[in-house]
Amino acid sequence: MISPPPRSSEPTAAEASAWADVLVRRQLLHAAVLAPTGQWLVQNRPDGPVRVLLGPADVLALSATIQHRTRTMRPEVR
Incomplete structure (x- = not known):
């Protein structure tokens, strides 16, 4: 697997908001x-605890974790 290049800037609130919206719309959060x-x-389930993320970088890190988990858990389709 090829690693993505390092970011040249810090994540913005708009970028975090876009990722958060996708995660909620796709029912991943x-x-x-x-x-x-x-x-x-953020809350994973309606009855789950509410977690506090410190800022946009944490939202993007959570998005990457969820994305990695969903990609590694589904069966390979080719």
Whole structure:
């Protein structure tokens, strides 16, 4: 697997918001809400605990983790 090149800038709130929206729409997260403090409140399941992410970089890291998990768990289709 080829590693992506390192980022040249920090993730933005808009980028994090776009990823959070995709994760919720695809039902990979129950909720993701940007707080006025710049932190993100995320919940995996409706009855699950709410986690606090410190900022956009944490949202992108969570997105990458979820994406990796979903890609490695599904059977290979060729």
